[in-house]
Amino acid sequence: MVMHITQQKELLEEMRRMELMVTQRTNASRQLMTLQFQLTLLEKIKEAQSGDPKIQEFRNQVKARLRTDMQIHGDGTLRLGDRICVSKGDVRREVLSEAHNSAYSIHSGGTKMYQDLKQRFWWHR
Secondary structure, eight states: OHHHHHTOHHHHHHHHHTTOEEEEEEOSSOEEEEEEOOOOHHHHHHHHHHTOHHHHHHHHHHHTTOOSSEEEOTTSOEEETTEEEOOSSHHHHHHHHHHHHOTTOOOOOHHHHHHHHHHHEEOOO
């Protein structure tokens, strides 16, 4: 089954894009294949935005045209300019953790990390 999936290039690319992971567990007489779905950071931020009263207040102000510095992006997220608004709590900690621990980031000090985060993310206070 794994060979069959991995030989289909388009499907494999789509699975990578969706951040799907195929795991294989072998039992003495059978194999169990599972797909594990994990939300992307953007999806987690969107989900957190929907439950954040302050962000909902900002969203309502944008809809009522009382705020012109923010907009509702095409993907449904609230943004301040080009920066996505991040709710406090777990998702904000995850953004900070990704910036600090990710293999794709270079942590060259707090000021540099802050400047990098500031370009893409915004949060209240």
